[in-house]
Structures are given as structure tokens and as C-alpha cells.
Amino acid sequence: MLAEIITIGDEILIGQIVDTNSAFISKTLNGIGVKVFQITSIQDEEHHILTALEDAKNRADLVIVTGGLGPTKDDVTKETFCKFLDDKLVKNEKVLQNIKHIFKTYVKRVPLPSNLSQALVPSTATILNNIHGTAPGMWMEKENTVFVSMPGVPYEMKYLLTQEVLPRVVKRYNRPHIYHKTLLTYGKGESEIQEHIKDWEEALPNDIKLAYLPSLGRVRLRLSSTGPNEEQLKKAVGAQMDTLHELLVDIAVGYEDETNIQERISALLQSKSQSLSLAESCTGGAIAQEITAVPGASVYFKGSVVPYETHQKVTVLGIDETIIQKNTVVSAQVAKAMATKCVRLFGSDYALATTGIAGPTKGDATDEVGTVYIAIASPKGVFAEKFSFGNLRERVIKKATNKAFEMLLKEILKN
Amino acid sequence: MLAEIITIGDEILIGQIVDTNSAFISKTLNGIGVKVFQITSIQDEEHHILTALEDAKNRADLVIVTGGLGPTKDDVTKETFCKFLDDKLVKNEKVLQNIKHIFKTYVKRVPLPSNLSQALVPSTATILNNIHGTAPGMWMEKENTVFVSMPGVPYEMKYLLTQEVLPRVVKRYNRPHIYHKTLLTYGKGESEIQEHIKDWEEALPNDIKLAYLPSLGRVRLRLSSTGPNEEQLKKAVGAQMDTLHELLVDIAVGYEDETNIQERISALLQSKSQSLSLAESCTGGAIAQEITAVPGASVYFKGSVVPYETHQKVTVLGIDETIIQKNTVVSAQVAKAMATKCVRLFGSDYALATTGIAGPTKGDATDEVGTVYIAIASPKGVFAEKFSFGNLRERVIKKATNKAFEMLLKEILKN
The missing domain is CATH 3.30.70.2860 (Alpha-Beta Plaits)
Structure with missing residues (x-):
């Protein structure tokens, strides 16, 4: 069976936001054997929505639509679905109760008429209860194609998709x-x-x-x-x-299906009851952010320092100032000293350290933009490697982060 | 005039990657008065590509296509363009020289036959020189619609779009x-x-x-x-x-058109010659990562500590252990102590501190998941606020990060 995704909202088409919903929906559908044939981002405008719904109907068995369900008057999705289905909006009591409950419990004020109008839904729609928000999910049908409409707010969409949509898809379709x-x-x-x-x-x-x-x-x-x-x-x-x-x-x-590299590092360190700390200069917190994004990081991650200013490498991490003076701040010696001091400061088994020039300007360094040293301190000792990651800041930070995880995994596997 | 974007690649349709290219292209085109009517993500497959090109031709004046230009045999874009344009692939000497130059300078090995085959382009295509990679950009035409094909690698696409495509669009079209x-x-x-x-x-x-x-x-x-x-x-x-x-x-x-909140904070601190440091517990480096992603951060950003383990708040930041014992680690008192110690450790004018429970489990805390305290130390003193950000880890971290920037901006504006 084939599915399609339609995202509604000018904010995607003018590049104000990146569409992360579609990747989540595709991955989730794929996981239960539903192939996503096409993803289409369209304007918040009746004619364009109608055309996209009609085209998708002719290609797909299931069409997942996100966005355009807010309480404000720039959102026209529900009215357009009524036109498409030859249906009309009716007040749904269950949705109304959910809106009132959410306002009482979380928003802590009386809902406005525009909030209550979110209880209006096409009369033939099956309601998917949204516990995280006031816009309901809706399951509708036309000529044997199912249309699911959900709000575009990522955590509301994720809840509705996994808890309400997926079980219904599994029940209805034979999937390879x-x-x-x-x-x-x-x-x-x-x-x-x-x-x-x-x-x-x-x-x-x-x-x-x-x-x-x-x-x-x-x-x-x-x-x-x-x-x-x-x-x-x-x-x-x-x-x-x-x-x-x-x-x-x-x-x-x-x-990758089993695990990504951070999860693999996490699992290995946890199984060995070992711990990790970081001293990130040029990566500026990017490695810590990736590690702590995964639940359970606190089991093995002790903490990190971003000694962004050269001086902080001495005052916060406690490395010997003469090492910097002799070798410059972007050097293997400084990277190694950062990793060694980091192990001591946090009492961890491993430490990763980065020092480099992310660009676009050179700061306190004499090396070329893109030069990065990554050091690892482990129970066996400390070593550093030098890299040239080009002259685009975003790419230098990302490449250094990826490389650091790669080096760390190899090192843990050795020990 | 109207444009459309077509992204080619199964990796978007199975949710393996998020499509960030389309947002960049839309924003860039919008900036020169080109409206993006639709974004379509399709399979790396001849029939689907042909249909999408034909449909887009009937709606748009300019069609930007990304992806499917790698040296490996799963990429069919160029062959499909030949079919669409009734053209054939010919070897382009300029592209060949660029490939050889890139291999000599950066890759540092002899190009393989598959690398050299990237010099094959439709005979009627105008070549857009890609200084960052071996796949050329191509500018083609059919029935008065322009088709631009670019590699999907983000920094290659960004270079080609801004340096090669935009000037040609500006020259060719009258735009509102x-x-x-x-x-x-x-x-x-x-x-x-x-x-x-x-x-x-x-x-x-x-x-x-x-x-x-x-x-x-x-x-x-x-x-x-x-x-x-x-x-x-x-x-x-x-x-x-x-x-x-x-x-x-x-x-x-x-x-927002003028500046986002980080850039505003950056500009204000720089104009006042003031500085910032961070002590991030529950946000785990997310604030530092957002700050250091912006070039020039080193002018005002001194550095940060992620004292992820409770114990590190004492040993690394140096806060009094009895404050934690009396108030628990997730408390206004601990947040304030973290901010105050952070100012001293880094010698900064401002410090932001976060302590909370991102979830899904409570760790060392007694409070509910989602509870976050954010403290700010400024030249005028220190204060903390308490928040409840719900029980989804990703959302707690993101909300705490946004709120921290908001509080900091307000505080800087007051002083």
C-alpha cells in the first residue's frame, strides 16, 4: 500500500521553518510496512489544498495531512476538507470537553470563542483525541482513500500518529x-x-x-x-x-537500525560502568548537546566544560599556561592537556577534548580555519589527532562532532 | 513568477534524513521576490522524476531540483533529465578539470572512473561550477520553464544556489x-x-x-x-x-527579519562590552551549542560548564553542598548558586544557569519531570524562576533553552 504526506503552511514554503514532521511520519509509517510515495508541501489556501488532496487520492491509499488547524483565521484546512468531502462542520462534544479540560488544567484561563471553535469538525470525521492540544486529529474517507488530518505542532502530531493513527492503519490495511x-x-x-x-x-x-x-x-x-x-x-x-x-x-x-553511534557509546560505557566527560572548545557544546539529548545520559555522562575563551582553558580546566604559550591554543599538546585535566576535574574514565578554529575568523589561533585537534584521555593514556575540516563554520563543528564520536567509539572498543 | 522545489531521494521518503535544503532554497528565493508554490519530495526513480518534472513545468517558471547526482549507480537524475529534454549525456571538459582539481587538492588520490563519470552532463545544460564538490550544477530549459539541478549535499547546494543560480534568476526574470x-x-x-x-x-x-x-x-x-x-x-x-x-x-x-533572539543578545552584549557564561544542567549544552553556532560568539561568550552529575555542581562549579542538601538539586537556591559561581569561575558579567528534570526519569530529584529552574546572575544580582515544561524530554530541553534566552534578553535590556 502507498501513503502520501501533505504539509500545509506558508511557513514551510517561505523557508521560515524546516519540515521535520514529514521525516518522523515517513519513518514511522515505514516501520509498519507502509511506503511513502511522495511528500508535498503546499500553501494554506483552499484551491491548492483541494488540488493536492485530489492528486494524492488518485495515487495513495492513505494521505496524512499536517497543519492548518489553529484557532486563528489564517487556518482553512477544516473548511476545505468539508468542501472536498461534501460535508459540513458540526460541534463535537468530546472535543469540546478536551478543550475545556486543557484550558482548566494547563492554560489556566477561560477559553475564548476561537478556542471553542476548534471543536467544530466535519460531521463524517472520526475524532482522534489530542491529549496534548486543543486541535483534534481527524480520520476521514473519500473513494476508498483515507485522509488523516493532524495539527502541525510536532509533539501533538507525534502523539496522535503513534497512539491514534498507527493502530487504525495496522487494523485496516494488509501491508507487506x-x-x-x-x-x-x-x-x-x-x-x-x-x-x-x-x-x-x-x-x-x-x-x-x-x-x-x-x-x-x-x-x-x-x-x-x-x-x-x-x-x-x-x-x-x-x-x-x-x-x-x-x-x-x-x-x-x-x-544504524539497531543503534546510532551515541547510543552505541552509551550502551558500551553503561555495560562497563565507565563514565565520560568533555572539554569542548571549538565544538562549543555540540557534543554535550548530542549526548544529553538521549535519555539515560546521566548514567555515564559526568559533565562538560566549554572553555571558549583561551584564558578559560587555564582558569577553569587548570591546564598549564606555558603549554599554550609554547604550542599555541590550537595544538595537539593543548588538546591532550584539556582531555587529561577533564578526566581529573570530573573524575571520569574517558574524556574527549576539542580545540580548533571553526571560523570564519581565526581568533587567537595561527593555524588555518578548519584546523581541529581532538584528544581522548582513557584509562590507558591520552592521544590527539589533527584534522582539516574546511572553511564553513557549521560544517567544521558538525564534522568535528562526528569525528569525536568515531574516535571515542574505537577507543572504547579497544579497551 | 512562481518557483517549485523538487527533492529527489528515497532517504527523505523513508525518513532517514530531514529535508533542510528546501527551507534554505525557499528563504533564499523569497528574498529576491520569487514565490515558492510547492515543494515535492519524490523517489530516486525515473518514472516518478519524469512525472514530477512535467507537473512542475505546467505550474512554475523555475524548478529547482536537488539530489540524485552522486557518482554511484543508485543516482539516475542526469539520465532522466536527458529523457525529459530529449537530450544525451556528453563529457564536459570544464567539469572534468574541476573533478581532477578537487581530487588532487582535497581528496589526495586518483579519481576512479565513477568519479570521472560525473563530468557527463546533458548537452544543452549550462554548467554551474561547483567549487565544493564533484557534481556540477546544471541550468536547463524546456518550454520556457527553467530547470536547475544541484547536488543534495547542503553546503554544495548553498554555494551553487547563492553564487551561480541567484544571479541568473535575477537577470532573467522580472520579479515583484x-x-x-x-x-x-x-x-x-x-x-x-x-x-x-x-x-x-x-x-x-x-x-x-x-x-x-x-x-x-x-x-x-x-x-x-x-x-x-x-x-x-x-x-x-x-x-x-x-x-x-x-x-x-x-x-x-x-x-525576526532583522535578528533572532541569540543575535540580539550577541549584539547587545558586544555593544556594551559585556560577557556571558553558562552553567547548564538539564539543558546539557543546548544553550552553549546555540550560542556558539553563530560566528563571533567568542567576542562575548566566555564559556560554560555542564555539571550533569549532581556532585559536579560542587566539585566543578564550587557551590556549597549544604545548599543542595537543604533544597534538593532542582531548586531556585541551587540555580542561583550555579549562576553566581559561574560568574566568578568565568569572570563574566552575566551567567545563565539551568537545573531541572528533562525526563523521562527523575534522576536525583524529587520534583515532577519537566520542572526547571532558570537563574540569571547579572551585575545587579541574581534571581531564579521556576517552570513546568511537561513530560517530553526534547520539549523540556527546547522550552528551557528558549525561556533562558528570553529571560536573558529582558535582563540585559533592563541593565
């Missing part, structure tokens, strides 16, 4: 299984990898698809297959993946 | 002006705001459009207008915005 397995590799480009695995790739059966997904220092290799029997799919894709892993054993770090 | 002005507000919901400004909104002229953009504790109010005369647009929108700002003076913090 879709199975993806993704190998994470570090350190080689996609063309080099392709050259290395070309004989294997040529011989890949037609029903297994290979995709190369390059991004800043990583290439992910994804194998995908679709079919009625989940066990067979897993076996067929798994066997090919084993061969691929063997071919790329020097640069492979793990499978 | 599109003018947006966005007011940032904090602390009231969209329906409350609407109720408060309804008389003004009713009287808004038809050619000025108002949009409400709510997100975790903020509502942005955007006024938009399109027309031939830029000065008239700015004047008309500006006059309405002045009235709106006056109506919402208690909750308005600034205009």
Missing part, C-alpha cells in the same frame, strides 16, 4: 513488510567504497536495493527490501549485509 | 517584491493574542496577510505583502507592524 538495514562507515568517500564493493553490488539480487548516504565524514550504506514474509526479508538482507560488512570491515562502525 | 516582517512574542498563546488584536486584524487591508506561528513558548506574527514597489510595501507593512507592536508591547521582544 519493508526491511532496511544500514551500515555506518567512517573515513572513506562513496566512490571509493563503490569501487571496493562493485563486484558484490553487481551481483546483488534485483529485489534488494542499495543506497549510498554520504554526510560529512560518514557514508551510510542502506539495503532495503519489500515482501510478504518478514523473516525471509531479514534473512536475505541480513546475508547480503554480512558480506558487505566483511568487505568494509576496516571502516564499518555498526548498524 | 515580496516583503515579510515578523514580530517575536513570548508568554501568550496564539488565541489570546488573536483575541487581543482582533479589531486591528479585521481592519487589515486585503493585500497584507497575517500568519500566527506558534512554537514552544513563542508566537511569531508574520505580516506579508507582494507588489511591484519595494518602498511602498515596506511602508505599508511597516505601518501595520508598528500598530501591532504597540498592541503587543508587553510580550514583544523584537523583529
Whole structure:
């Protein structure tokens, strides 16, 4: 079966916000064997919505629509659905009670008429109860295609999709299984990898698809297959993946379906009852932010310092000022001293340290923009590596963050 | 004139990556008066690409296509453009030289045949030179619609769009002006705001459009207008915005077109030669990461500590252990002590501190998940506020980060 996603809202089309909802919806639907054929972002405008609904109806069995359900008058989605379905808006008592409950419990004021108007829904819609907000989810149908309308607020949408929409989709449709397995590799480009695995790739059966997904220092290799029997799919894709892993054993770090690299580090450190701290200069908190975004980080993550000013590396971390004077602040010696002091300051088993020039200007450094030293202190000692990550600030920070996780994982696996 | 964006790649449709390119392209085109009518994400598959190109041709003057230009065999965009344009691939000498140059200078190995095949382009395409990568940009035409094909790698796409595509668009098309002005507000919901400004909104002229953009504790109010005369647009929108700002003076913090809140804080601190440091517990580096993502942060940002483990608040920040014992670690007293110690540790004028329970579990705390204290130490003293940000980890961190910036801006403006 095929699904499509339609996001409604001028804010996406003028580039004011990035559409993160569609990725979440696609991934979730994929997980239960529903293939997303197309994602379309359209204007908050009746004619455009009607056209998009009609086009999607002709291609898909299920159309997920987000956005345009606010209490304010720039939102026209519900009225447009009535036109599309030849239906009319009626007040829904259950939705009204939910709105009143949310205002009483969380908003702590009396709802305005515009808030209460969110209880108006197309008469044929099945209501999906939104415990996180006042706009209800709606499940509607036209000529055997199901249309689901949800608010665009990400956590409301996520709740409705996983708790209300998914069980209904599972019940209604026979779905094939879709199975993806993704190998994470570090350190080689996609063309080099392709050259290395070309004989294997040529011989890949037609029903297994290979995709190369390059991004800043990583290439992910994804194998995908679709079919009625989940066990067979897993076996067929798994066997090919084993061969691929063997071919790329020097640069492979793990499978992404099972875990990403932070989660793998987290699991390893927890299983060994070891801990981590960070001293981030040029990455400015980006590594800590990725680590603490994952629940349970507090089990192994002791904490971090961002000694952004050169001087703070001495006063906060306590490294010897002469090391900076002799080697400059962006140097292997300073990176190593930061990591060593970080282990002592936080009492952790491992410490990661970064010092470099993210750009666009050089600051206190003499090296080129993009130069980054990453050091790791472990129970076995301390070492640093030098990198050149180019001259785009965002890319330097991201590449340094990725590289730091890669080095740390390799080091933990060694010990 | 109308533009459309087509992104090619299964990785978007299976939710493996978030499409950030489209937001950048939309915003950039909008800035030169080009309206983006629709964004469509499609499969890396010939028939789907052909259909999407044909549909877009019938609606738009300019179609920007990203993705599907890698050296590996899962990318079919160029071959499909040849079919669409009734053209054939020919080797382009300039592109070939660029590929060889990039391999010699950056990759530091001999290009493989698959790398050199990236020099094959449709014979009628105008080449847009990609200094950051081996896949060229291409400018093609069919029945008076221009098609631009670019690689999906974000920094390559950004370079090509701004340096190569934009000047050609400006030269070729007469464009109206599109003018947006966005007011940032904090602390009231969209329906409350609407109720408060309804008389003004009713009287808004038809050619000025108002949009409400709510997100975790903020509502942005955007006024938009399109027309031939830029000065008239700015004047008309500006006059309405002045009235709106006056109506919402208690909750308005600034205009987003001019600056976002971090940039405003940055500009204010720099103009006063004042500095900032952070002690982030529950936000885990998220505030530092947002601050250091902006070039020039080193001028006013001294550094930060993430004392993630309770114990580190004592050993690293140096707060009195009895304060924690008496009040628990998630308390106004601890937040204030963190901010005060942070000012001393980093020698900064301001410090922001966060302590709370991001969830899903409570850790060392007795309070409910979602409870966050944010403290600010300033030259005038220290204070803390308590918040309840719900029980979704990602949302708690994001809301606390937004709120911290809001409190800091207000405090700086007072001093």
C-alpha cells in the first residue's frame, strides 16, 4: 500500500521553518510496512489544498495531512476538507470537553470563542483525541482513500500518529513488510567504497536495493527490501549485509537500525560502568548537546566544560599556561592537556577534548580555519589527532562532532 | 513568477534524513521576490522524476531540483533529465578539470572512473561550477520553464544556489517584491493574542496577510505583502507592524527579519562590552551549542560548564553542598548558586544557569519531570524562576533553552 504526506503552511514554503514532521511520519509509517510515495508541501489556501488532496487520492491509499488547524483565521484546512468531502462542520462534544479540560488544567484561563471553535469538525470525521492540544486529529474517507488530518505542532502530531493513527492503519490495511538495514562507515568517500564493493553490488539480487548516504565524514550504506514474509526479508538482507560488512570491515562502525553511534557509546560505557566527560572548545557544546539529548545520559555522562575563551582553558580546566604559550591554543599538546585535566576535574574514565578554529575568523589561533585537534584521555593514556575540516563554520563543528564520536567509539572498543 | 522545489531521494521518503535544503532554497528565493508554490519530495526513480518534472513545468517558471547526482549507480537524475529534454549525456571538459582539481587538492588520490563519470552532463545544460564538490550544477530549459539541478549535499547546494543560480534568476526574470516582517512574542498563546488584536486584524487591508506561528513558548506574527514597489510595501507593512507592536508591547521582544533572539543578545552584549557564561544542567549544552553556532560568539561568550552529575555542581562549579542538601538539586537556591559561581569561575558579567528534570526519569530529584529552574546572575544580582515544561524530554530541553534566552534578553535590556 502507498501513503502520501501533505504539509500545509506558508511557513514551510517561505523557508521560515524546516519540515521535520514529514521525516518522523515517513519513518514511522515505514516501520509498519507502509511506503511513502511522495511528500508535498503546499500553501494554506483552499484551491491548492483541494488540488493536492485530489492528486494524492488518485495515487495513495492513505494521505496524512499536517497543519492548518489553529484557532486563528489564517487556518482553512477544516473548511476545505468539508468542501472536498461534501460535508459540513458540526460541534463535537468530546472535543469540546478536551478543550475545556486543557484550558482548566494547563492554560489556566477561560477559553475564548476561537478556542471553542476548534471543536467544530466535519460531521463524517472520526475524532482522534489530542491529549496534548486543543486541535483534534481527524480520520476521514473519500473513494476508498483515507485522509488523516493532524495539527502541525510536532509533539501533538507525534502523539496522535503513534497512539491514534498507527493502530487504525495496522487494523485496516494488509501491508507487506519493508526491511532496511544500514551500515555506518567512517573515513572513506562513496566512490571509493563503490569501487571496493562493485563486484558484490553487481551481483546483488534485483529485489534488494542499495543506497549510498554520504554526510560529512560518514557514508551510510542502506539495503532495503519489500515482501510478504518478514523473516525471509531479514534473512536475505541480513546475508547480503554480512558480506558487505566483511568487505568494509576496516571502516564499518555498526548498524544504524539497531543503534546510532551515541547510543552505541552509551550502551558500551553503561555495560562497563565507565563514565565520560568533555572539554569542548571549538565544538562549543555540540557534543554535550548530542549526548544529553538521549535519555539515560546521566548514567555515564559526568559533565562538560566549554572553555571558549583561551584564558578559560587555564582558569577553569587548570591546564598549564606555558603549554599554550609554547604550542599555541590550537595544538595537539593543548588538546591532550584539556582531555587529561577533564578526566581529573570530573573524575571520569574517558574524556574527549576539542580545540580548533571553526571560523570564519581565526581568533587567537595561527593555524588555518578548519584546523581541529581532538584528544581522548582513557584509562590507558591520552592521544590527539589533527584534522582539516574546511572553511564553513557549521560544517567544521558538525564534522568535528562526528569525528569525536568515531574516535571515542574505537577507543572504547579497544579497551 | 512562481518557483517549485523538487527533492529527489528515497532517504527523505523513508525518513532517514530531514529535508533542510528546501527551507534554505525557499528563504533564499523569497528574498529576491520569487514565490515558492510547492515543494515535492519524490523517489530516486525515473518514472516518478519524469512525472514530477512535467507537473512542475505546467505550474512554475523555475524548478529547482536537488539530489540524485552522486557518482554511484543508485543516482539516475542526469539520465532522466536527458529523457525529459530529449537530450544525451556528453563529457564536459570544464567539469572534468574541476573533478581532477578537487581530487588532487582535497581528496589526495586518483579519481576512479565513477568519479570521472560525473563530468557527463546533458548537452544543452549550462554548467554551474561547483567549487565544493564533484557534481556540477546544471541550468536547463524546456518550454520556457527553467530547470536547475544541484547536488543534495547542503553546503554544495548553498554555494551553487547563492553564487551561480541567484544571479541568473535575477537577470532573467522580472520579479515583484515580496516583503515579510515578523514580530517575536513570548508568554501568550496564539488565541489570546488573536483575541487581543482582533479589531486591528479585521481592519487589515486585503493585500497584507497575517500568519500566527506558534512554537514552544513563542508566537511569531508574520505580516506579508507582494507588489511591484519595494518602498511602498515596506511602508505599508511597516505601518501595520508598528500598530501591532504597540498592541503587543508587553510580550514583544523584537523583529525576526532583522535578528533572532541569540543575535540580539550577541549584539547587545558586544555593544556594551559585556560577557556571558553558562552553567547548564538539564539543558546539557543546548544553550552553549546555540550560542556558539553563530560566528563571533567568542567576542562575548566566555564559556560554560555542564555539571550533569549532581556532585559536579560542587566539585566543578564550587557551590556549597549544604545548599543542595537543604533544597534538593532542582531548586531556585541551587540555580542561583550555579549562576553566581559561574560568574566568578568565568569572570563574566552575566551567567545563565539551568537545573531541572528533562525526563523521562527523575534522576536525583524529587520534583515532577519537566520542572526547571532558570537563574540569571547579572551585575545587579541574581534571581531564579521556576517552570513546568511537561513530560517530553526534547520539549523540556527546547522550552528551557528558549525561556533562558528570553529571560536573558529582558535582563540585559533592563541593565
